[in-house]
Amino acid sequence: MxxxxxxxxxxxxxxxxxxxxxxxxxxxxxxxxxxxxxxxxxxxxxxxxxxxxxxxxxxxxxxxxxxxxxxxxxxxxxxxxxxxxxxxxxxxxxxxxxxAIAEHRAGAAVGVLNAVVLTLGTGIGAGLVMDGEVRRGAHGAAGELGHLPVEPDGLNCGPGCPGRGCLETRVSGPALEREAERVAIARPQSELAKAAANGPLRGARVVELAHDGDLAALEALATVGHWLGTGLVAIANLLDPEMVVVGGGLAAAGDLILEPARAVLRERAMPPAALEMEIIPAKFGAxxxxxxxxxxxxxxxxxxxxx
Ligand SMILES: [Zn+2]
The missing domain is CATH 3.30.420.40 (ATPase, nucleotide binding domain)
Structure with a gap:
């Protein structure tokens, strides 16, 4: 609190x-x-x-x-x-x-009429600004973008969501940790594997190793970034915002996840959003x-x- x-x-x-x-x-x-x-x-x-x-x-x-x-x-x-x-x-x-209100009125999305603000942490929080106004939906539940289905036979989502293969099962701190454990087993010589041998891999540690150039850690982040891109395609096609602002703990990975995400967006979303929608880091952290x-x-x- x-x-x-x-x-x-x-x-x-x-x-x-x-x-x-x-x-x-x-x-x-x-x-x-x-x-x-x-x-x-x-x-x-x-x-x-x-x-x-x-x-x-x-x-x-x-x-x-x-x-x-x-x-x-x-x-x-x-x-x-x-x-x-x-x-x-x-x-x-x-x-x-x-x-979203903070980023729209005083942060990364000032002056932007249509913006989605994602907070990537334990799950995905999202706020929507459309035509300059915050949108909340009929029950206040609009923008539950962590629960966009991206993988039909994916993991059960967890408490509070009956869904499977929701975006946050692939893009979140726990999702990064699962992916890093998988890559660590596949690449036993990597720094990531050595870190995994010393206890559970925390997301922040994976990001650190990636910044130090460990290829296995980079691979895990790129995979998460790829899934984020899949979510961005859905966001682009559904809402056509000028901008998606990305914050939260996972955003510490910066372009290591945002670049793979942008690549998927450019390749798969409908034009013109595919080319014009900007993906930028949040101004305000926690x-x-x-x-x-x-x-x-x-x-x-x-x-x-x-x-
Ligand atoms: Zn869900």
Whole structure:
């Protein structure tokens, strides 16, 4: 859980980060409140509003969590509840949508009318900006691009998704680790294989080895990049954005995954998107959600003042 107080220039003036897990709903809400209060104590000025990004399907119009695989927040009117506890206006949204808002309004996609912002981590988060507006869909579940089916008989996706061969079974931290284990066995002389012999291969280590030039690590990243490209073809043909912004932990691999992804896009998507859709790294790293949530809070405070 990450909280911060941001100033008018989006500078993070106070920042608090806590590892949380395994909490009941009342415990989780208490921790959210305590974390916000802790961030608030870090600055002299009183904040005007609170924005919160939640990893959940979120009904933005009603301010309610619809569905959440990882947190006990289902069907919770989180905005009203937290506003009462914190004594400030509260606005919430899906965390990937918050990241998209940050990149669109202040990051890599400023001035772009149609952009998709992907966050590649444990899974894939995605936010959609179409015709200059954030799109959330009928239930707040638009942009679940990690669950684009790319492999008909692929792996079962996992908790919360009944799908098989979803994009995130091929493009995510765990997907990279699976691919790296496979390549390590096929190339026993590689640095990757030596690293695998010393314990489970972490994604960050695979990226490091690839940057050092290990061919096996490069091969694993290229395969993940290839699958990312397959997802980009679907995104291009479905949404025709000018730009796809790629952030999250896996984005540390940079062009080692983005170049193979672009190659698949150029080869397989329908023109003109195939040639014109740009694939670029995100500006904001792990702070994208925080910055987007603060922009939502700022909008909310401005609306309240205008009333
Ligand atoms: Zn899925």
């Amino acid at each position: 990450l909280a911060g107080v941001l100033d008018a220039d989006l500078g993070i003036r106070s920042r608090v980060r806590h590892e949380v897990g395994g909490l009941s709903r009342p415990e989780l809400i208490d921790v959210i409140v305590a974390t916000v209060e802790e961030a608030r104590r870090g600055v002299a000025d009183e904040p005007v509003a609170v924005g919160i990004g939640v990893p959940a399907t979120f009904d933005h119009a009603k301010g309610r969590v619809v569905r959440s695989t990882h947190l006990p927040l289902i069907d919770l009117a989180i905005e009203d509840l937290l506003a009462e506890r914190l004594g400030l206006p509260v606005v919430a949204d899906n965390d990937a949508t918050c990241a 702070d994208a959600g925080l910055i987007g949530a603060s922009l939502l809070a700022r909008d909310r405070a401005a609306r309240d003042r205008a009333r």
